[in-house]
Every structure is written in structure tokens, then in C-alpha cells.
Amino acid sequence: MSKVILVGMDFSDCSINALEHAITIARKAKAGIAMVWINHLDYSKEIFSVEPQNIEKEVTNRFEELVKKYKYHLHGEKIEYFIKKGKVYKEMCLMADEVDAFLVIIGTHGSSGFEEFWIGSNANRMATACTRPIITIRAGIDVGTDLKKIVLPLDSTKITRQKLPLTALLAKYFNSEIHILGLFTTTSDDIRYRVRNYVAQAEEYLDENKIKYQSVFLETDNITEVTLNYASKIGANLIAIMTEQETSTANLILGPYASQMVNHSQVPVLSIHASKY
Numbered sequence: 001m002s003k004v005i006l007v008g009m010d011f012s013d014c015s016i017n018a019l020e021h022a023i024t025i026a027r028k029a030k031a032g033i034a035m036v037w038i039n040h041l042d043y044s045k046e047i048f049s050v051e052p053q054n055i056e057k058e059v060t061n062r063f064e065e066l067v068k069k070y071k072y073h074l075h076g077e078k079i080e081y082f083i084k085k086g087k088v089y090k091e092m093c094l095m096a097d098e099v100d101a102f103l104v105i106i107g108t109h110g111s112s113g114f115e116e117f118w119i120g121s122n123a124n125r126m127a128t129a130c131t132r133p134i135i136t137i138r139a140g141i142d143v144g145t146d147l148k149k150i151v152l153p154l155d156s157t158k159i160t161r162q163k164l165p166l167t168a169l170l171a172k173y174f175n176s177e178i179h180i181l182g183l184f185t186t187t188s189d190d191i192r193y194r195v196r197n198y199v200a201q202a203e204e205y206l207d208e209n210k211i212k213y214q215s216v217f218l219e220t221d222n223i224t225e226v227t228l229n230y231a232s233k234i235g236a237n238l239i240a241i242m243t244e245q246e247t248s249t250a251n252l253i254l255g256p257y258a259s260q261m262v263n264h265s266q267v268p269v270l271s272i273h274a275s276k277y
Contacts, residue, residue: 003030003031004101005022005104006035006092006101006103007019007034008037008038008106009066011062012107012139014138015107017137018105018135019066023070024146025170025173028173028174031102033070033077033078035079035082037081038085038087038091039055039086060083067079093129093130093132097131102133104133104135106134108137108263124258124262127258130273132273135238135268136262136265136269137268146237147173147238148176148177149177150171150238151238152167152202153181154183156186157242159242161198162274163242166270167270170238175212176211176237177212178213179215179230180202180216181216181226181230182218184219185221196217199217202215216230228261237267238267239269241269242272242273243272
């Protein structure tokens, strides 16, 4: 059975950018594309200028144009579309299970101020609610769709290593270089040893899979800030994170690490849901 990448669409430039990233990955992964638009109550950010009763017809026309434009980019794999109704993040998660997506890609308009901590964007809600890996891409960000450099931050939590297999798979598709960040957030010798051990395990895994990598250890009291700064410095195309990370004072004040990353990263973010041991 062919792999499927699910793409959330609202037909903005942001979601078209997400679709083009999805197609680039689909070509390497020999995957099909499933696009989905959710008919929901808030059209304030949508780009339609038609009467409500004609919206679904307009959406169908726009999907048909996208299929026509991009179907020849996929080396024979299927590109299809779906129209659903309901809450965006819930319907996206259900759709991801329905098509058995190995990856979900969405554009996010981001948020600022208290909104991201009290309300949360659909991107954040999806990253938390969905069990499928999700790549979020901020609006207005012009990054190459080829994944040449991937940042892989590792902290002291057991789940931090769960993002390694999919990150490595994507790196293999694109012959990428993975930049492993060993993040020290404490002076505790036991915890620092654990981080070093996780980095060594990741290096061994990448060696076995013949994937290029570099490793660096960084001291930080703000995981998000140091990861984003490093990604920017090296010109990364992707940051891979878990949706649950270790708690620090900075996280308690500023909000969950994954939410901060999704909202503020200038680089696409791959969020992987932790599975329970």
C-alpha cells in the first residue's frame, strides 16, 4: 500500500507552500498526496469571496485546479482531495487516521502574545491531539523544500529519542545532514550523563544507517530559544521535536516547548507524538 501525506488546505499562499513541501517529500518517499479542506465556522482568515452556500463548490473548483497543476509532479502516485465539516484540528486528526497518513503537513499563520497560550492555534492543537507526525510551516517563510539540514535537539527525557527513526528516514530520502543538539539544562551530573548517552545512541543509529551528522552540546535555560538560534545559524530546513518535552522554569512561564516552537520557528517543524512505554 502506498504511503500518503495529508495536507491541510485553506488555499492561502501559506497552505500552497505547505502543499509544495509535501510534494517534494512525496516525490522522494514515493507517496501520494491527500488534500483536505475543513468547512468550519470561522472564515475570517480564509480567502473566499463567495456566498456561504457556494463555498463548497468554490473549494471543489480550486482543488481540481491544484490536482491538474501538480499531478504530474508525483511520478504516478495519487493526488486527491476531501471536504470535511467541523472543528479543524479534530477533523484533520480524523482524516489523518482515515487515509493512514505517514505524515501530515500544514501551513500555520502563527500567533502572538497571550493568544498562543490561552487559545492555541489549530497547529498547536493538532500537534497535541494527533498521533501522526506533523510538519508545520509558518506563513511568509521562504525556505528550500529540499531537507538539506535537519536539527535534532535531544534533552534528558526518555521520549526524546522517539523522533530519531522518522527524522533519519527523511534525512535518507534527501541525503540530508542531521545536526544533533545535546541540550544541557541543569548542572546535575546524572542528567548531563544521560544527555551525552542519548547523543551517543543517536550517533550510532545514524552511523548504522549511513546518514551524515554533526553533534554539538549546548548549555541553555531555554530549549526553544537555543534550538531556533542554532537552526537559523546553520540555515536548517527542518527541526524535529517531540510534542512533550522536559519541563523547565522557562517553559512554565512561556508556555509548552512544542507550542513555542510551532508558533515562532522560521524553519519548518516536525512534531512527533510520544508513544507510551
